[in-house]
Every structure is written in structure tokens, then in C-alpha cells.
Amino acid sequence: MKMPPRQLPQSLDKGLLPIYVVSGDEPLVVQECCDSIRAAAKKAGFSERELLHAEQHFDWGQLLASAGSMSLFAEKKVVELRLPNGKPGDKGSKALQEFARLASDDLLLLLVLPKLDRSQLNSKWIKALDQQGALIQVWPVDAREMPRWIHQRLRAAGLDAEPEAIQILAERVEGNLLAASQEIEKLKLLSDDNLITAETMNDAVASSARYDVFGLIDRALAADADAAIKTLQGLRAEGVEAPVVLWALAREIRSLLEIGEKLDRGQPLQRLVRIQKRQPLVQSALSRLQPRQLESLLLRARAVDNAIKGGRDQDPWTGLLELTLNLCGKRSV
Missing domain, CATH: 3.40.50.300 (P-loop containing nucleotide triphosphate hydrolases)
Structure with a gap:
């Protein structure tokens, strides 16, 4: 059933x-x-x-x-x-x-x-x-459902939040449930009266804004390997969990495959990538990565997932570094 x-x-x-x-x-x-x-x-x-x-x-x-x-x-x-x-x-x-x-x-x-x-x-x-x-x-939680999901998650953690605070977190995590869950765990430590205000939420999300997974993705799409590696190292230093980074990389690889297929069928990039500033990044990545290479990257992502779960004798962060370099169009050493 x-x-x-x-x-x-x-x-x-x-x-x-x-x-x-x-x-x-x-x-x-x-x-x-x-x-x-x-x-x-x-x-x-x-x-x-x-x-x-x-x-x-x-x-x-x-x-x-x-x-x-x-x-x-x-x-x-x-x-x-x-x-x-x-x-x-x-x-x-x-x-x-x-x-x-x-x-x-x-x-x-x-x-x-x-x-x-x-x-x-x-x-x-x-x-x-x-x-x-x-x-x-x-099923994924879409942008419209995300605030409600966050509110339910906060209530389950014994917290409540102002509507503006919930919206701030929803925009910050951009659909990443694992990242949202980790932010809520941090909020449990920051809250004194179990009510999360917009100011508290702003301070909490700003504390991890120096290096973020979405910045990592943009730098990898732009083939800026040095900046991407620096961002990855910053994420690790700030305590971001490896599954969060892997989720972002794997999601982007799957997205590139899907966009590439639709472009081949004649659909315009502007319709497939709504955020204008990301259009040249996606176009750049698709110009250097063929579908078979993207499929190979997905297999590598699964190997990293296996390492995170303890199924492979490999440091997951080494696998994430290789995956990031490959997304930049560089061969890992």
C-alpha cells in the first residue's frame, strides 16, 4: 500500500x-x-x-x-x-x-x-x-509549502516563531530540509523564551552566511575552482554537515541533466532557469559538461553518500572536493 x-x-x-x-x-x-x-x-x-x-x-x-x-x-x-x-x-x-x-x-x-x-x-x-x-x-517540499513545514518543525522542537522569522528561514534554506532542520536545532540553543523573533532569526542565519552551499554551487558552475575549494573548506570549518553539501551538489547535477535535455528539445533557457543571474552560470556549466559526464558525477555523488553512511573507506570531504572540482570542469588529482 x-x-x-x-x-x-x-x-x-x-x-x-x-x-x-x-x-x-x-x-x-x-x-x-x-x-x-x-x-x-x-x-x-x-x-x-x-x-x-x-x-x-x-x-x-x-x-x-x-x-x-x-x-x-x-x-x-x-x-x-x-x-x-x-x-x-x-x-x-x-x-x-x-x-x-x-x-x-x-x-x-x-x-x-x-x-x-x-x-x-x-x-x-x-x-x-x-x-x-x-x-x-x-516528495520535495516546494517554496509555497516550506513556511508551513518550518512552522510544524519548530512546534515539534518546542518552539514558535513570528511569521516574518519563518519566512526568513524559508528563503535562506531554499528548500533544503536538512539545512532547515539543522538551523532549528541551533535556534533551540539561542532561544530564551521559545519564541523566535525576526531579529533572532536574522542573527542566526547571518552567523552561517559567510560560506554557504549555494555560493559553492554558483562558484562551481562558474568554473572558479579556487573560489569553490575555498568555499568548501569554509563550510567544513564552520561545521556544516557533509550531507548538506552533498545534497546541494547532487541536486544541481540532476538539475543540469534535466535542463540540458529540455534545451535539446527546443525549450528556452529563460523558461527553464527563472533567476536571471543564474542563467549564464547554467549555460557555462552545460557548455563544458556533457550528459555522460553529468551522469558520471551522479555516480560519484552516490559513492560520497555511501562514504557518509560508512559504507566506503573514504573521507566524505575528500569525495566532496573531487565532486566540486569535477563540476568546475577540472580533473581531480
Whole structure:
């Protein structure tokens, strides 16, 4: 069954399903959904967890083997499968359909995917998993909804804010939910009476305005490698989390791919990039980066995401530096 993220906590309180498919490109909400499912499973006695990354050349036999193997001390097991490109191929499709048939009260599958397109949603493997569990699709929060989302998040944190203060934060984070959440955590420390005024919000967001992820993106699009590296180093020094930087870079790469495709179909750049000052930046980036190069950068971004989650023996910031250089059109050393 299809389930919006907001209904997940209530559903988990009623009992666990054998399969959860979490799909979307909003890292914060995806992570929170997964955390909720893991916590509910642990509470229900699922003492064993196996994490699999289905990247290129993945052996899908591992998935079925993990379903059949249980440690001596575990009675219930969670198999968490991360599929970065959302496309399992023929072998993966068969393996997932077989896993759906094996689903039981003692075996739980948590499948984490990027946003799925229409063909993926209509695939046999998604339908098989959906019949046995829940499909949780995480949608971006658009600019109109962002103030309300921030207000709800503030209330959940025990805070309230003036409408002007909420608008300041909404404009600052520009749709980045993870950045908004981190700003709210800072506000909890700054607030004395739990009411965030516009002045308090201005001071809070100004404190991190010296280096920001959006400035990093603009400098990378402009192929100003020196400035981009300096900005990246500044972000790290100011305590900005690596997932926030990765979110901004990956979003821009996906955006460039989409804009490039639409330009090839004859749509004007002015319609695709509404902010006039960004139009030459986007045009510059597309002139030096071919679609295959952008697709390669997305694969690199997924590798950095894997490193952030501990799946690769690499410093995530080294990966972010390489990704930034590549977006500038430079080869990483």
C-alpha cells in the first residue's frame, strides 16, 4: 500500500509490515522514515540487521542468501537494501519478487531508493513488494509549502516563531530540509523564551552566511575552482554537515541533466532557469559538461553518500572536493 511519510509513525504503532520501500530525493525525510522503521523493528525484537548496497555488479544472490541466513542468537532479522539508481535490472527484479514471496513476521525488508519514475512504479518488482508491505514516497517540499513545514518543525522542537522569522528561514534554506532542520536545532540553543523573533532569526542565519552551499554551487558552475575549494573548506570549518553539501551538489547535477535535455528539445533557457543571474552560470556549466559526464558525477555523488553512511573507506570531504572540482570542469588529482 502507498503511504505518505506523515502516516508512517501511526502505522508503525499498529504493527510492522514485512516490507517497506522508501523512495525519494529528500535526504532528511528519507533518513527519518528509515530511522523510524529501524527503531520499531528493534522494539519488536528484530535483533539482527544486514545492510546491502546494490551498486554496479551487485550479486543479487546475496539478497536471497541473507533472507535464508540468521545468526545463532537472532530470531528476527532486518535486511536493509540500498539501490542507488533505483533500477535492479532483470536479475534484481526476479530476486526482489522472490524476496516478496519469502516475507514473514520474522524477516523484514527495508528497501531505500531514489525517486521512482512511472515505469519503475509500474514494474513487477515494485508491485510485488507493494502488495506485501508499504511504499513510502517522499516528495520535495516546494517554496509555497516550506513556511508551513518550518512552522510544524519548530512546534515539534518546542518552539514558535513570528511569521516574518519563518519566512526568513524559508528563503535562506531554499528548500533544503536538512539545512532547515539543522538551523532549528541551533535556534533551540539561542532561544530564551521559545519564541523566535525576526531579529533572532536574522542573527542566526547571518552567523552561517559567510560560506554557504549555494555560493559553492554558483562558484562551481562558474568554473572558479579556487573560489569553490575555498568555499568548501569554509563550510567544513564552520561545521556544516557533509550531507548538506552533498545534497546541494547532487541536486544541481540532476538539475543540469534535466535542463540540458529540455534545451535539446527546443525549450528556452529563460523558461527553464527563472533567476536571471543564474542563467549564464547554467549555460557555462552545460557548455563544458556533457550528459555522460553529468551522469558520471551522479555516480560519484552516490559513492560520497555511501562514504557518509560508512559504507566506503573514504573521507566524505575528500569525495566532496573531487565532486566540486569535477563540476568546475577540472580533473581531480
